Amino acid sequence: MRIVLDRARCEGHGLCEEAAPQLMHLDDEGELVLDREEISVTDSAANAEANAAVRVCPVAALRIA
């Protein structure tokens, strides 16, 4: 799977970072950085984190492709 960020929508809440600290973080300016975009289907922990991060975003800025 691949995580896709719609940067125009992102408001920098950072709830995704709390849900998926291994995959993404907000930088010092509050801009979201995807540390890992491509996730192997066999990496179940990362898959779960990615899904949780997408779910928690209240402004639909993240999706799974």
Added chain:
Amino acid sequence: MSRPTEQAGRVDRVLIVGNGIAGLTAADTLRGAGFEGDLTIVGDETHAAYSRPALSKALLHDGDDLSHELAPPTHGATELLGVRATGLDVERRRVALDDGTDLPYDRLVIATGSRARRLSDLPEELTLRGLDDALHLRSRLAEKPSVIVVGGGPLGMEIASGCLAAGSQVTLVSQGVPLLLQLGPHLGEVFTAAARERGLTVVDTEYARLERGGAQAGASRVVLDDGTVLEADLVVTAVGDVPNTEWLASSGLVTSGPLTVDSRGLVRPDVAAAGDLAAFPTPYGIRRIPLWSSAIEQSKVAAAALIRGQEAPTLHFQPYFWTEQFGLSLKAVGYMPVVGPPAYVDGGPGGPALMRWAREDGTGVAAALNYRIPIPRLRRVTQQAA
């Protein structure tokens, strides 16, 4: 003789009543915890689950039709949408639905949320709670009607801001300074000043009553405590929410009002509740905290507890709240309202600011006003000595 599914610990069927973010999170959490059994979600709306905070923000302000959309579910649950739960029998472990079906469960998640509290039965009284409400209000705003918003809380203020942005003349009817009760005097004043600057008329009253009629057909009137009558083409009320728990009356769990849960979100070992209807233990007593992040955190804990019982972690929730209105964007962490002036961690009055209020118990509230900051950092600011 009891069937295997009714024995303690054996969980084949989980039923989730409520398809908001709490129900959705419960389903995701159950699957994430390895539950592979039969999962059913009941939702009274026909829409897929959506982001409620977006309804009174981007959807209303910017006409953004996508901001409330959530990623499609991956939980693989059977979804029964457009049906409402009407009864619960905790002994027989069954939930009755308004289409006549009766669903069995081994574990139940109650997540039916809350609805808008209304001031009248008049159809002219609009509220904003669900997606249909938001789309209806937005379509009505196309004609730039005059608007009265009753309620000076965050929702009422966001609605007023959206109506102003849509070109309407807007009067906000509030008990005291808007946002005072929810955020405290400092932020209440900051937001009210910004609102007035943008053209909002704020009217103070102890109470308000709605009446039908006025100069225009379809118009409504709002009567204030001193008898003053306000008229507008459109009246929207935002005066709080009422937990949707009446369907539980026959269960013996609760007859109306919030459903109280323990620190793991459980009502009893086989029944959890999460989201806007649940009152849970906080450092300041048993409270209902109807916020997006609250629903998510409650639901994660509750779903885990349904499977793992007392081994599951308890809820340690620090509220996260945000609002966008009148050109201001606020993100806040901690229990509000806060009294007194803030300490400025960065920035200052009138500009982008990172603020902190210390509480007597050693905890704090951190708020970022027009100041971009990740939540994990904002959480750390709550703990700093100012």
